[in-house]
Amino acid sequence: MKYAQRLSQRLSQLALVVGLSLAPTNIGLAQSSNNTVSYSQFLNALKAGEVSSVELYQEQGLAKFRRKDQPEQSPPHQVRLFDRNPELIQLLRQASSRHNTAVRVVPSGSDGAVIGVISNLILGFVLLILFLMILRRVSNAPGGPGQILNFGKSRARFQMEAKTGVTFEDVAGIEEAKEELQEVVTFLKNSEKFTAIGARIPKGVLLIGPPGTGKTLLAKAIAGEAGVPFFSISGSEFVEMFVGVGASRVRDLFKKAKENAPCLVFIDEIDAVGRQRGTGIGGGNDEREQTLNQLLTEMDGFEGNTGIIVIAATNRPDVLDAALLRPGRFDRQITVDLPSYKGRLQILQVHARDKKIAPEVSLEAIARRTPGFSGAELANLLNEAAILTVRRRKPAITNTEIEDAIDRVTIGMTLTPLLDSKKKWLIAYHEVGHALLMTLLKHADPLNKVTIIPRSGGVGGFAQQIFDEERVDSGLYTRAWLLDEITILLGGRAAEVEIFGDAEVTVGASSDLQAVANLAREMVTRYGMSDLGHLALETPSNEVFLGRDLVPRAEYSEAVAVQIDRQVREIVMHCYETARKLIREHRAAIDKLVELILEKETIDGDEFRALVRQYTTLPIKEPAWKATATPAVSQPS
Numbered sequence: 001m002k003y004a005q006r007l008s009q010r011l012s013q014l015a016l017v018v019g020l021s022l023a024p025t026n027i028g029l030a031q032s033s034n035n036t037v038s039y040s041q042f043l044n045a046l047k048a049g050e051v052s053s054v055e056l057y058q059e060q061g062l063a064k065f066r067r068k069d070q071p072e073q074s075p076p077h078q079v080r081l082f083d084r085n086p087e088l089i090q091l092l093r094q095a096s097s098r099h100n101t102a103v104r105v106v107p108s109g110s111d112g113a114v115i116g117v118i119s120n121l122i123l124g125f126v127l128l129i130l131f132l133m134i135l136r137r138v139s140n141a142p143g144g145p146g147q148i149l150n151f152g153k154s155r156a157r158f159q160m161e162a163k164t165g166v167t168f169e170d171v172a173g174i175e176e177a178k179e180e181l182q183e184v185v186t187f188l189k190n191s192e193k194f195t196a197i198g199a200r201i202p203k204g205v206l207l208i209g210p211p212g213t214g215k216t217l218l219a220k221a222i223a224g225e226a227g228v229p230f231f232s233i234s235g236s237e238f239v240e241m242f243v244g245v246g247a248s249r250v251r252d253l254f255k256k257a258k259e260n261a262p263c264l265v266f267i268d269e270i271d272a273v274g275r276q277r278g279t280g281i282g283g284g285n286d287e288r289e290q291t292l293n294q295l296l297t298e299m300d301g302f303e304g305n306t307g308i309i310v311i312a313a314t315n316r317p318d319v320l321d322a323a324l325l326r327p328g329r330f331d332r333q334i335t336v337d338l339p340s341y342k343g344r345l346q347i348l349q350v351h352a353r354d355k356k357i358a359p360e361v362s363l364e365a366i367a368r369r370t371p372g373f374s375g376a377e378l379a380n381l382l383n384e385a386a387i388l389t390v391r392r393r394k395p396a397i398t399n400t401e402i403e404d405a406i407d408r409v410t411i412g413m414t415l416t417p418l419l420d421s422k423k424k425w426l427i428a429y430h431e432v433g434h435a436l437l438m439t440l441l442k443h444a445d446p447l448n449k450v451t452i453i454p455r456s457g458g459v460g461g462f463a464q465q466i467f468d469e470e471r472v473d474s475g476l477y478t479r480a481w482l483l484d485e486i487t488i489l490l491g492g493r494a495a496e497v498e499i500f501g502d503a504e505v506t507v508g509a510s511s512d513l514q515a516v517a518n519l520a521r522e523m524v525t526r527y528g529m530s531d532l533g534h535l536a537l538e539t540p541s542n543e544v545f546l547g548r549d550l551v552p553r554a555e556y557s558e559a560v561a562v563q564i565d566r567q568v569r570e571i572v573m574h575c576y577e578t579a580r581k582l583i584r585e586h587r588a589a590i591d592k593l594v595e596l597i598l599e600k601e602t603i604d605g606d607e608f609r610a611l612v613r614q615y616t617t618l619p620i621k622e623p624a625w626k627a628t629a630t631p632a633v634s635q636p637s
């Protein structure tokens, strides 16, 4: 109680000090209160010509003045002014001309600025002291004195799991990788047998694959199957601000691992440390080199038979230092790719095990609709569906939840529909434009649904195709398909122009246009699909800031660059004309569809096609197979 009181007193004193130092008005002017006179006294003195000099502090609403009869050394009188006083100005002017009163206006901020600086300094000082106090507090904490300053001694940042509890059962869809790793399990399980015969055991295995394909899971499963401890650390944790920390962490990690052998050491994101040395990018390069050298030393240091196996994961094997890949280090490389249809189905089955799913939901259909999804995305998809099911108070996950979850995972959360407005009209025409082309173009993947319900991330609506899963899995895109895809992408803008005119087009098509530019350019420069011939003119340039290719290689002259631009433009122009023409010829259908979508917000593929069929003689693109509605890839506007 007493203490609290004293504290609050101290605080209020402190506040007073800070308050004073922060408020410029009070400094130096406020103290001499015995000299303060009233406003009317001041005016009278002015009128009577008794005032020798006046200083006006307008900002502070103060004036200081001296009387003619006042002794030199005595402090000036001061008076509080009122806002904008024309009478005073008038009087001052008179006094200065008639009675020789010296009037000086002190510009605002002249001493205000100085005071501002001073008060900032004081504030800064206070903060510094506070910071120091906190530091001391921390360093005196029970964990031991001075701990916060103890960066150098690696406080081991790796994790150890005695039992991961993950088995090969939990990893689905990557059978080849599992088979290859089976051997590693066998070795970890009974390393003595191998040693007895004198077999050299792989020390390092590199798992290569895109994010979310189950690399971490796989490593855990190996440890789980073999029943050995699992040490893990992420490459990015090696790379610290302070030189030497990474190397000492590596040392610690392997020391602990040796104590616990046989065991498995997992290094995630190894590209963060194992990047090619000497590229000189991204600062902290020395540190990374030290860390990498330490890692190599450690790996060379333990003989193949100490019972430690190092598994590293990366999605960028191309940037790895060659020394890492030498025999005796990560000489086994296993690719973990995005799952194919079969893989997706198996992954879905694994993750459906612990979920209540309605009998009408077909995992096959979901797997077919999700080409290009990683294992992590599939797991996330089922989880989102389960969350939606709980929220909707349903007993089991139905197709509706699956469908909504896919949209949520791929596009974003739904927002409330727009009120009727010009914007809504425009979006409706734009999306129906995309959707119509999906329905009419010969090589296009058919429409799944089109909607004008907005979604997070600035998506006004979208038209969604059912991508052919075989094509996505195989990656074999044909020229005809690419051209139709570009045409579809341009369909939104084309509809805007056709209906609202050139002047009314909006920025809404910008991401469409970006995708068009990329696709068309790749057709010309990478796939040899233009009149320039079957030449790869560029290598993919996404490594600009990593590893080897500092500058994207351009294997052509200026003259060819001009030709490339022309070819790209030609492709885009041609597709755009096709889009415009189809939209113009189906204006009646479009108007009808827009009317419908404004009323219903969403039209599904079948309904859309049925309506278009009444208006056209062209063949309609139907989905090759028909399951409950679950989408694949969409054209957000």
Ligand code: ADP
Residues within 6 Å of the ligand: 170, 171, 172, 173, 174, 210, 211, 212, 213, 214, 215, 216, 217, 218, 313, 347, 350, 374, 375, 376, 377, 379
């Ligand atoms: P990576 O390390 O390749 O980025 P993870 O192993 O961290 O991917 O995968 C994240 C999650 O995704 C896993 O915990 C698991 O739930 C799910 N997952 C990914 N791939 C698979 C797979 N092949 N089988 C089952 N689940 C998977």
Ligand code: MG
Residues within 6 Å of the ligand: 212, 215, 216, 217, 268, 313
């Ligand atoms: Mg991982």
Ligand code: ZN
Residues within 6 Å of the ligand: 430, 434, 489, 492, 493, 508, 509, 512, 635, 636, 637
């Ligand atoms: Zn669009």
